[in-house]
Amino acid sequence: MNVEESGQLKLVEKHPRAIRWMHWVNFPVLFIMIWSGLLIYWGDSIPPYQHPHEVYRVGIGSWTWFRLFPDWFWKLLNAPYQITTGLGWHFLVMWIFGINGIAYVAYLLISGEWRVLWPQKSSVRDAVWVTLYDMHLPFARRKGLPPQGKYNGAQRIAYSAVVLMGGASLVTGLAIYKPTQAHWFTTLLGGYEMARWEHFWLTMGFCGFFLVHVGQVALAGWNNFRSMVSGYEVKKVASD
């Protein structure tokens, strides 16, 4: 009889309390930062404020593939002429975002939890492998999943990247918040317009991360989600 068959169900601690708190605080905070950022983005165009989505586009040179975002999106968001609401929320909640992020990184470093999060030498190879496996490709399915600890290679890369992106958002945000006082900083980031562009695309990166992350959490199932709420997951362990 193998372990799976003979095993007992046990509650095993997975996520420390501090991580769970900071993770869930980050969720509404990031949501407000993105929403208020979009209100600012809409307002940040030349009067008569008709084409805010002209500012950011995807294309090469004068050729434009698409512009962000369609009109219905702005109307749905009730974005027009709400720049002051956006600025107010953005400049208030950025403090919580910054303090929570710095506390999270400090906790990772002090507790040693960074070891389960930071990519290892094998992470890129494992990430490709896990992705092919998740795509249900027959040869990857035959090979099975690579051995993993708390997080697999793809998770290590994604989670570390999103933490770095948080830091980059703070830095680029500071460069466009105080371009005079922090002028050396703004220059270092390529100038005001460049820092604005970087700040915006980091936000799009968060949105991309969010969609994939929530999708993966949904696929991983209830036991995994619950562990980020309660700290414990139900595991099968060998009976004595």
Ligand code: HEM
């Ligand atoms: C708002 C943006 C979010 C960001 C930036 C984010 C980021 C992260 C990070 C960095 C981790 C690793 C935490 C650690 O162990 O130190 C994590 C884990 C996790 N997150 Fe999120 N998260 C977000 C939203 C969400 C949402 C909305 C859900 C639920 C639907 C969720 C569910 C989870 C779960 C269940 C884990 C644990 C995964 C595992 O144990 O395999 N997250 N998240």
